[in-house]
Amino acid sequence: MATDIKETIHPVDASALLRLLPSRPPASSRPPRPRVLALGEPTHTEDTLLHLRNELFRHLVEDEGYRIVAIESDCLKALVVDDYVATGRGSLDAVMADGFSHPDLGLGASAANRELVRWMRRHNEGRPASERVRFAGVDGPLEMAAAASPRAALVPLYASLAAHVDADLLPCDAGTLDQLLGADERWTDPAAMFEPGRSVGRSDDAARLRLLADELVALLDTQEPLLRAAVEPDAWHRARLYARTAVGLLRYHWAMADPSPSRMARLCALRDAMMADNLLALADRAPVLVHAHNAHLQRELSSMGMWDGPVEWWSAGALASVRLGPEYAFVATALGTLPHRGVDAPPPDTLEGLLYALPDDRCLVDARRLAGLIGDRLPAPRVSPWFGYAPFDPAHLAGSDGIVFLKDVPPHPSSP
Structure with a gap:
């Protein structure tokens, strides 16, 4: 088996990665690229x-x-980062503080994320x-225990339309919208994640806002020729982003108020649907590298254990893949050890164990070829002693275009 595995191993670089993809003719010196190249990770917070x-x-x-690079962070907050890398507006420190979500994961404090933003700004200067x-x-304005108020999307969407279309076409005035939204705190109550009755998502105000959001999106669609001629492309893309996000957030809040047993599965599915919509919109603009958890990018059904039991849903990658076909590529990341998290050398009968036995510190695996060599003799699933690391499921080999394997992941300075 080890000899067979060596035949599937390549260096970890962009050209080798692209040549693994099934749409790439082996004889071509510059083969076509997928519109979305998805690079998954099995854990968060690791700068390596x-x-x-x-x-x-x-x-x-x-x-x-x-x-374009897209990461698993709030699509609206990321506009702050995009402004900086595109135009230099703001300061790097302010951008890192204000342009990332998930503070529990330290995205804005990450040295690697700071390095990325700094490099992008330098690359753009003078171009x-x-x-x-x-x-x-690529993510919605969502945290693990809360969802944002739809204000941050509905108000700028309304303003984008009000600046250019006849006022008689607007479904309400700005004051009505503000009154229905009310205080942001009633939308962001973290208790609502665990107690559906605490959610405002099925109140009369929320129901009216869902209808108004639909009317605003319809107006955006029907006035596209006018708006495209009136605003710069970036302003149009942002209006579309506000529209997607407003509708997605109101759907999400509605589901938060659902007391049924399918509530968490519906919430996970809605989150990934928002991610998929964002990803497809980005792909319409330019080729994009998206980086998020493997579970958000894989083609197979995703699953996770929650406080009220296991849930399953179709990931953003699965949704984008059926729309894009060969223009979507997924490369997972698998790890050998995370010693600072208590994840030691993998058992030899697991996929990670087979790769760990190779001499390479890191390598790129031709997943489909490896699946063909293994056949029905799948390696044993690895079990992680740490909840924050999800080992690669060997049953997903054939559905992946490649696997980046890192033998040992050392702690970075901010790790506990």
Whole structure:
């Protein structure tokens, strides 16, 4: 088995990664690229994985024409980062403090994320708009225990329309919208994640806002020729982002108020549907590298244990893959050890154990070829002693385009 595995191993670089993809003719010196290249990670907060992402993105930009990097962070907060890398607006310190969500994961404090933003700004200096790289968050304005108020999306969507369309076409005035939204705190109550009755998502105000959001999106669609002629492309893309996010957040809050047993599965599915919509919109603009958890990018059904039992849902990757076909590529990341998290050397009969026995500190695995060599003799699933690390499921080999394997992941300075 070890000899067979060696035949599937490649260096970890952008060109080798792209040549693993089934749409790439082996004889071509510059084969076509997927519109979405998804690089998954099995755990968060590890800068080693983020530095690898940065390295691959730089090569994809310089050698393959990729123009967007998207990460698992709030799509609205990420606009602050995008403004900075595109125009230099703001300061790096302020951008890192204000442009990332999930503070529990330390995204804004990450040295690797700071390195990425700094490199993107340097790359863009003096370049025309068509050659600039852009930054995006693919996630909705959602945290593990809360969802944002729809105000941050509905108000700018309304303003984008009110500035250009006849006032008689607007479904309400700005004051009515503000009154229905009310205080943001009633939307962001963290207790609502665990107690559906605490959610405002099925109140009369929320129901009216869902209807108004639908009317605003319909107006945006029907006035596209006018708006496209009136605003810069970036302003149009942001209006579309506000529209997607407003509708997605109101759906999410509605589901938070659902007392049924399917509540958490519905919430997970809605979150990934928002991620997929953001990803597809980015792919319409330019080739994009997206980096998020493997569970959000894989083609197979995702699952997770929650406080009220296991849930299953279709990931953003699965949704994007059925829409994009071969224009979507997924490369998972698998790890050998995370010693600072209590994850020691993998058992030899697991996939990670087979790869750990190789001499390479890191390698790129041709997942489909390896699946063909293994056949029905799948390695044993690995069990992680730490909840924050999800080992690669060997049953997903055939559905992955590649696997980046890192033998040992050392702690970074901010690790406990």
